Amino acid sequence: VKEGSMITYYRNGVAMNSAEITQPLSEPQPLFIGGDNEGAEGEHWRGLIDDVRIYNVALSPDDIAQLAGRVGIFDSHIDVSDGNLGADGNAVYDAATDTYTVDGSGNDIWDTADNFQFVYKEIVGDFSIEGTVKADAGTSGNDWVKAGFLARQNLDPGAVSAGIIRRPDGLVNTQWRLDPGASSDSTDGSLRPTITGDDIQMRLEREGNIFRGYYKAASDADFTLMQEIEVVMDGPILVGLAVTAHETGSVST
Numbered sequence: 340v341k342e343g344s345m346i347t348y349y350r351n352g353v354a355m356n357s358a359e360i361t362q363p364l365s366e367p368q369p370l371f372i373g374g375d376n377e378g379a380e381g382e383h384w385r386g387l388i389d390d391v392r393i394y395n396v397a398l399s400p401d402d403i404a405q406l407a408g409r410v411g412i413f414d415s416h417i418d419v420s421d422g423n424l425g426a427d428g429n430a431v432y433d434a435a436t437d438t439y440t441v442d443g444s445g446n447d448i449w450d451t452a453d454n455f456q457f458v459y460k461e462i463v464g465d466f467s468i469e470g471t472v473k474a475d476a477g478t479s480g481n482d483w484v485k486a487g488f489l490a491r492q493n494l495d496p497g498a499v500s501a502g503i504i505r506r507p508d509g510l511v512n513t514q515w516r517l518d519p520g521a522s523s524d525s526t527d528g529s530l531r532p533t534i535t536g537d538d539i540q541m542r543l544e545r546e547g548n549i550f551r552g553y554y555k556a557a558s559d560a561d562f563t564l565m566q567e568i569e570v571v572m573d574g575p576i577l578v579g580l581a582v583t584a585h586e587t588g589s590v591s592t
Contacts, residue, residue, distance in 0.1 A: 342397035351414070352407025354400060401434060411439060413460045413579050420445060421452040421496035425588030428456025430580070441486070442477070443582030444590050448485055448504070449514070449523045452496035455583035457489065461575045466490075468578060469542035469553075469562075474507040479589035482506060486591070488543035489581035490550065492572045495519065501570045502581060503543050503552030507591075509534040511541070513552035513566035526566045548572075 340347045347357045398406070408415045411432035418428045426444035433440070445454025474486040487504030497520035503513045510533045514525035534556045542553040542562055548571050553562040584591040 340397050340403065349403050349407070352404040352409035354403075410458050411437075413458045416441075416456065416458040417494060418443075418445070418455070419457050419494055419496055420454045423452075423454045423587050425586075426584075426590050428582070428590070430456065430458045439580055440592060441580050441582045442590050442592050443486075443584060444588060445583045445585075446587045447483070447585050448489070448500075448502070448581060448583045451520050451522055453498075453500070453583070454496065454587070455485075455581050457491070457494070457577070457579060457581050459491075459577040459579035462578045463575050465545050465547070466578055467542060467544040469540065471538050472505055472541050473537055473539075474505050474582075475592040476507045477584065477589065477591040479584040479586040479591045481585040481589075482508065483585040484583070484591040485585060486580075486582045487541060488579070490543065490545065490572070490576055490578045492519075492576055494577065497521075499570060499572055501543070501545075501550040501552075501568060503541050503554070503565065504581070505534075505539050505541065505554075509536070509539065511539065511554045511565065513568070515550070515568050515570050517570060530565070532563075532565075543578075 344360045345357055348355050410416050410430045416430035418424055423446040424444050428443040430441045441456055441458055443456030448455050468488050472487055476484045484507055485504040487502055489502035492499040499516055499519055501515040505511050510531055512525050512531050514523055516523045536557050538557045540555040544551050548569050550570050551567045552565045554565055555562045
């Protein structure tokens with residue numbers, strides 16, 4: 340992106356480097372992609388570039404992120420499904436309020452395969468993600484609408500996973516899947532709190548192969564550990580926001 344005398348290079352929607360043009364461009368200059376000297380030996384990039392676009396204005400960082408499919412700090416969003424989705428999901432980030440609105444359909448994040456909207460970021464190693472999570476059933480009539488934080492080995496519907504979710508009525512639960520395509524498991528029903536008030540803060544963290552889910556009501560001073568579980572995931576994993584309507588074809592937020 341060229342804006343004034345500055346050139347900014349973006350990769351996958353993220354600004355990687357900027358430099359100032361110190362010499363004025365007094366006449367039209369060629370645009371080189373993959374090299375900086377026309378015809379010079381060793382200055383060619385061999386490969387394929389598609390979907391090339393040239394704009395007559397300098398795009399903003401938000402414009403670039405949207406074109407790259409990014410949603411706020413997250414790399415992208417997608418409907419994960421084994422065929423039991425029923426309606427398209429979506430995700431939007433409002434920079435002014437630092438708020439993510441995630442709409443998801445699907446029959447559940449549970450059993451041997453998941454159907455939901457996932458806003459994710461690739462992460463290697465330990466992490467911690469936390470925030471205030473709200474849940475709106477929308478058109479779903481199921482009590483088990485889920486919204487929360489989820490970590491997954493990949494985007495396969497039956498991927499190994501671990502997460503903490505809430506329902507619209509304030510019930511909080513942690514759940515996980517230890518092997519690809521295996522049945523899911525969750526915190527014992529007697530240990531699941533139901534929190535009064537719409538604003539529930541939640542945290543999902545990883546330390547090695549240990550995943551921990553925490554929750555905090557608006558009136559609480561500190562987070563409460565709900566569940567600690569060992570879940571083995573290798574290499575880069577996907578971490579982010581998850582919403583399912585728990586009803587195929589309905590949409591919840």
